[in-house]
Amino acid sequence: MARRRGLTDPRTNIDWDALVRAALDVQTRAHAPYSAYQVGAALLTASGKVFAGCNVENASYGLSICAERSAIVQMVAAGERDPVALAVVTPGTSKLGPGATSPPIGAPCGMCRQTLAEFADDLPIRMSVAGDPSLTRTTSLAALLPEAFRARSG
Ligand SMILES: O=c1ccn([C@H]2C[C@H](O)[C@@H](CO)O2)c(=O)[nH]1
Ligand SMILES: [Zn+2]
Numbered sequence: 238m239a240r241r242r243g244l245t246d247p248r249t250n251i252d253w254d255a256l257v258r259a260a261l262d263v264q265t266r267a268h269a270p271y272s273a274y275q276v277g278a279a280l281l282t283a284s285g286k287v288f289a290g291c292n293v294e295n296a297s298y299g300l301s302i303c304a305e306r307s308a309i310v311q312m313v314a315a316g317e318r319d320p321v322a323l324a325v326v327t328p329g330t331s332k333l334g335p336g337a338t339s340p341p342i343g344a345p346c347g348m349c350r351q352t353l354a355e356f357a358d359d360l361p362i363r364m365s366v367a368g369d370p371s372l373t374r375t376t377s378l379a380a381l382l383p384e385a386f387r388a389r390s391g
Pocket of ligand 2: 303304305306345346347348349350
């Protein structure tokens with residue numbers, strides 16, 4: 238018999254504030270000397286644990302890894318494979334340089350979307366701009382990546 242999801246199930250009871258805080262915390266440790274664009278991501282898994290990742294750039298630019306994929310690597314290395322929510326935090330206006338207006342709410346890139354699709358059919362995703370609570374949007378992996386590539390059905 239399938240277990241009913243209780244109040245403590247992270248799928249139905251996502252503590253978004255805590256997840257965004259974890260993303261903000263790891264964002265400060267991003268290694269982004271080339272783009273100066275620091276990103277933090279925090280993945281909540283079905284076990285209730287949070288795995289955080291930041292972008293790590295390289296002098297050979299193409300080797301850079303995004304925050305979202307960093308978080309997935311942390312999750313898999315810890316033996317988990319069932320993400321239930323993702324928070325992503327991108328830089329606020331103060332980091333954008335002179336003359337910058339309102340920053341865009343940074344959404345996960347295509348490569349990160351497909352990497353997320355490896356571990357979840359769908360996933361709520363909250364995207365926030367650091368330091369500006371009005372710039373927050375909650376969407377889903379299925380909305381961001383319809384018709385993800387899947388080698389197998391089911
Ligand atoms: O989904 C994304 C898109 C970009 N970046 C990083 C990569 C690079 O270090 C910086 C500028 O593109 O932002 C992420 O972390 N996640
Ligand atoms: Zn990415």
